[in-house]
Amino acid sequence: MANLKNNQIVDDSHLFKCSVLSTPERLLLGPGPSNADPDVLKALARPPVGHLDPFYIDLMGEVQQLLRYAWQTNNRLTLPMSGTGSAAMEATIANSVEAGDTFLVAIKGYFGHRLADMAERYQANVVSIEKPWGEAFSLEEIEAALIKNKPAIFAMVHAETSTGVCQPMEGIGELCHKHNCLLLLDTVTSLGGVPLFIDKWNVDLAYSCSQKGLSCPPGLGPFTMSSLAEEKISKRKGKVPNWYLDVSLLNKYWGSDRVYHHTAPVNMNFGIRESLRLLSQEGLGAAWDRHRLNAERLWSGLERLGLELHVEPDLRLPTLTTVRIPEGVDGKAFTLHLLEKYGIEIGGGLGSLAGKVWRIGLMGYNSKSENVDRILNLLESELPSFRQNVAFAA
Amino acid sequence: MANLKNNQIVDDSHLFKCSVLSTPERLLLGPGPSNADPDVLKALARPPVGHLDPFYIDLMGEVQQLLRYAWQTNNRLTLPMSGTGSAAMEATIANSVEAGDTFLVAIKGYFGHRLADMAERYQANVVSIEKPWGEAFSLEEIEAALIKNKPAIFAMVHAETSTGVCQPMEGIGELCHKHNCLLLLDTVTSLGGVPLFIDKWNVDLAYSCSQKGLSCPPGLGPFTMSSLAEEKISKRKGKVPNWYLDVSLLNKYWGSDRVYHHTAPVNMNFGIRESLRLLSQEGLGAAWDRHRLNAERLWSGLERLGLELHVEPDLRLPTLTTVRIPEGVDGKAFTLHLLEKYGIEIGGGLGSLAGKVWRIGLMGYNSKSENVDRILNLLESELPSFRQNVAFAA
Numbered sequence: 001m002a003n004l005k006n007n008q009i010v011d012d013s014h015l016f017k018c019s020v021l022s023t024p025e026r027l028l029l030g031p032g033p034s035n036a037d038p039d040v041l042k043a044l045a046r047p048p049v050g051h052l053d054p055f056y057i058d059l060m061g062e063v064q065q066l067l068r069y070a071w072q073t074n075n076r077l078t079l080p081m082s083g084t085g086s087a088a089m090e091a092t093i094a095n096s097v098e099a100g101d102t103f104l105v106a107i108k109g110y111f112g113h114r115l116a117d118m119a120e121r122y123q124a125n126v127v128s129i130e131k132p133w134g135e136a137f138s139l140e141e142i143e144a145a146l147i148k149n150k151p152a153i154f155a156m157v158h159a160e161t162s163t164g165v166c167q168p169m170e171g172i173g174e175l176c177h178k179h180n181c182l183l184l185l186d187t188v189t190s191l192g193g194v195p196l197f198i199d200k201w202n203v204d205l206a207y208s209c210s211q212k213g214l215s216c217p218p219g220l221g222p223f224t225m226s227s228l229a230e231e232k233i234s235k236r237k238g239k240v241p242n243w244y245l246d247v248s249l250l251n252k253y254w255g256s257d258r259v260y261h262h263t264a265p266v267n268m269n270f271g272i273r274e275s276l277r278l279l280s281q282e283g284l285g286a287a288w289d290r291h292r293l294n295a296e297r298l299w300s301g302l303e304r305l306g307l308e309l310h311v312e313p314d315l316r317l318p319t320l321t322t323v324r325i326p327e328g329v330d331g332k333a334f335t336l337h338l339l340e341k342y343g344i345e346i347g348g349g350l351g352s353l354a355g356k357v358w359r360i361g362l363m364g365y366n367s368k369s370e371n372v373d374r375i376l377n378l379l380e381s382e383l384p385s386f387r388q389n390v391a392f393a394a
Numbered sequence: 395m396a397n398l399k400n401n402q403i404v405d406d407s408h409l410f411k412c413s414v415l416s417t418p419e420r421l422l423l424g425p426g427p428s429n430a431d432p433d434v435l436k437a438l439a440r441p442p443v444g445h446l447d448p449f450y451i452d453l454m455g456e457v458q459q460l461l462r463y464a465w466q467t468n469n470r471l472t473l474p475m476s477g478t479g480s481a482a483m484e485a486t487i488a489n490s491v492e493a494g495d496t497f498l499v500a501i502k503g504y505f506g507h508r509l510a511d512m513a514e515r516y517q518a519n520v521v522s523i524e525k526p527w528g529e530a531f532s533l534e535e536i537e538a539a540l541i542k543n544k545p546a547i548f549a550m551v552h553a554e555t556s557t558g559v560c561q562p563m564e565g566i567g568e569l570c571h572k573h574n575c576l577l578l579l580d581t582v583t584s585l586g587g588v589p590l591f592i593d594k595w596n597v598d599l600a601y602s603c604s605q606k607g608l609s610c611p612p613g614l615g616p617f618t619m620s621s622l623a624e625e626k627i628s629k630r631k632g633k634v635p636n637w638y639l640d641v642s643l644l645n646k647y648w649g650s651d652r653v654y655h656h657t658a659p660v661n662m663n664f665g666i667r668e669s670l671r672l673l674s675q676e677g678l679g680a681a682w683d684r685h686r687l688n689a690e691r692l693w694s695g696l697e698r699l700g701l702e703l704h705v706e707p708d709l710r711l712p713t714l715t716t717v718r719i720p721e722g723v724d725g726k727a728f729t730l731h732l733l734e735k736y737g738i739e740i741g742g743g744l745g746s747l748a749g750k751v752w753r754i755g756l757m758g759y760n761s762k763s764e765n766v767d768r769i770l771n772l773l774e775s776e777l778p779s780f781r782q783n784v785a786f787a788a
Contacts, residue, residue: 009589009679010466010677010678010679011466012463013468014459014460014462014463014468015463015674016456016459018456018460018671018674018675020433020668020671021437021440021453021664021667021668021671023440023441023443023449023664024443024447024449025441026441026442026443026444026447028442028443028444030444032657033442033444033445033657033660035441035442036441036442036661039414041438041439041440041441042439043415044435044438044439044661045435045436045438045439046415046417046435047417047419047420047429047430047435048420048422048427048429048430048605048611048612049417049418049420049422049739050420050422050424050427050739051427051612053418053420053733053739054733055417055418059415062410062412065408065410066408066412068408069406069408069409072404072405074407074408082477082478082481082613083476083477083481083638084476084656084657084658084659085656085657086637086638086655086656086657087476087477087481087638087656090636090637090638114637117637118637120633121633121634121635121636121637122635123635195403209657211442211657217442217659217660217661217662218442218445218657218658218659218660218661219476219613219659219661219662239514239515240515241515241516241517241635242484242515242636243480243484243508243511243512243515244477244480244481244484260744261480262478262479262480262481263426263427263478263479263480263603263605263612264478264612265478265611265612265613265662266427266611266612267430267435267438267611267612267613268611268613268659268662270415270417273415274414274415277412277414277415280409280412281412283404284404285402285403285404339447339448345443345444345447350654
């Protein structure tokens with residue numbers, strides 16, 4: 001019999017009075033997370049099963065097939081990474097980049113910079129082309145950079161969450177392949193909400209997240225890779241310098257071998273399975289239409305209120321709108337007011353847009369006309385006093 | 395008005411008939427995941443909040459403080475990594491190892507090999523000492539290896555999930571510090587279930603998981619780091635070669651700066667907050683006692699049934715028991731029978747113990763006398779026919 005006097009040797013200095021979790025109700029109309037569909041939350045709360053349970057193995061296959069539909073791809077290697085969107089972002093780079101590879105990034109917002117930072121950590125020769133935050137790249141600009149730099153990988157962001165720009169994609173993949181280069185695409189704020197065609201656009205590596213267009217809480221990072229990208233990886237000289245995100249190991253678990261890699265986040269996978277099922281039930285085209293219609297309702301409403309949209313109409317992203325903070329208004333004080341008084345979250349600006357724009361998200365479950373009307377009504381009723389306060393203070 | 399003919403351009407080839415998720419009831423008595431506490435599942439299903447919401451920032455502080463209690467540490471850098479236990483394992487290595495560092499691993503099971511594989515990917519000079527699976531290391535063996543190899547980091551597994559051995563820890567941290575080396579410890583199968591003292595044992599880097607002693611589903615990887623480890627990291631010549639797991643960036647989000655790093659898996663953090671609250675309410679000493687008592691009930695019951703335990707009594711791990719598969723029994727067929735007929739999961743052997751042992755886990759919420767009795771009764775009633783089948787076949 002063991003000595004059961006353990007209580008006497010435990011240090012209680014970090015103990016504190018901690019009551020049952022109670023969380024506030026929030027309407028999340030910022031850059032993400034968005035609210036989760038109630039059906040997805042129900043799935044999250046199912047008792048876990050083992051990560052090698054035959055039931056779970058079947059569920060993994062469903063998730064992969066539904067992800068292929070959502071991304072419009074036949075890629076074999078399509079799976080959710082067991083981390084957030086940033087982990088999936090790093091997975092695309094960790095697997096595809098070898099030391100010394102030229103990695104060209106088109107930077108037009110915060111997440112382009114993140115791609116560059118990550119690629120440097122994997123010893124890529126990182127070169128970049130840049131545009132002001134709020135603009136997109138033309139095919140000519142991209143081809144000139146491909147010719148000049150001869151990169152092994154060209155990386156860009158489809159839907160820039162920091163600026164609200166949707167990069168037109170037609171022709172970019174063809175250019176990359178013509179110049180013997182892989183196309184790596186960030187689809188974090190487009191998957192499920194904006195027309196997106198991995199195969200038709202010749203995208204070789206892509207990643208996304210669970211908490212935006214898919215209406216699931218954050219925690220999984222959808223990942224996909226073309227056979228061309230697989231080919232590059234199969235020729236690597238050494239192991240992928242990241243064990244957790246190594247697709248050659250992950251493929252043995254997600255593929256037919258079912259070799260244990262890590263203990264899968266089973267409940268998060270219950271959740272994403274439901275979110276993808278709901279998307280497939282609505283239909284991808286219908287979901288894209290809904291996001292577009294609600295975004296247009298928001299855009300015209302904001303303009304009716306005299307607010308200025310940061311992005312020109314043709315480049316606007318239906319899932320995320322950047323609206324300029326009116327002269328003299330303390331943008332941060334206003335978002336805090338909306339959160340504290342009404343439980344509504346909208347986002348502030350990042351990087352070069354910090355203090356200049358608000359970011360309003362209409363993603364997945366939250367892309368609804370009543371949410372559009374609610375935020376428009378609040379802007380109409382609450383913003384004037386914030387303008388006046390400033391006027392009085394001045 | 396945009397062209398809303400999206401349905402006409404969507405490829406439906408990956409669509410399939412997919413009904414609402416329905417999951418089987420499982421009693422998870424394998425190596426993990428274990429069943430989650432129902433209160434934790436309720437927390438998981440709360441609507442998400444933003445990852446910079448003042449409510450969430452407070453919750454992050456609670457999680458950190460409760461983790462310090464569970465790990466018995468004052469370490470400032472104590473937080474759950476946004477991935478599973480294997481991500482937290484990689485975080486300890488990615489941050490602490492610099493290319494060329496000598497990394498000594500004590501291998502006595504599957505997870506020691508994993509530590510070696512990961513450290514190689516970070517360009518460590520990996521050296522190892524090995525013991526048969528089922529044994530532990532002595533202080534003398536460890537000191538001899540420290541003197542011979544002069545490592546910067548000595549890594550070992552406290553509770554080996556693959557063998558059921560609990561490594562005695564007294565004196566190891568002192569030896570490491572005497573020989574100018576950091577101690578890195580895997581506590582995946584000990585946190586919350588087995589006496590564990592990060593500070594008293596002079597552990598410099600440790601990681602764990604959410605789905606075992608903490609009774610939360612898998613998806614988060616608790617991580618902690620001493621000031622000595624922080625000091626080594628502060629002297630790094632270059633950036634940590636892993637963006638997602640870089641503690642210098644994570645510290646800006648989890649520390650007082652609250653700088654955005656990645657979108658936190660908020661619902662998983664709701665869950666781990668509840669699991670840690672439940673542990674603090676029971677009391678760490680009481681939880682350790684409970685695990686020990688139920689394990690002893692299991693051990694004596696198994697011996698009463700004539701089954702042989704793989705590990706000698708002094709080294710047995712209360713959270714995971716390895717029991718030898720009787721001569722002639724098809725171990726895999728028997729575990730599949732338990733799963734399919736009774737919804738009970740127990741584990742098979744890994745690596746050099748594959749086919750030789752079953753692994754029975756009694757972890758967190760599942761460490762209960764009724765679960766012990768249930769598995770003992772099933773072994774008593776079901777195993778004979780598996781022995782007979784073999785006898786008939788022979």
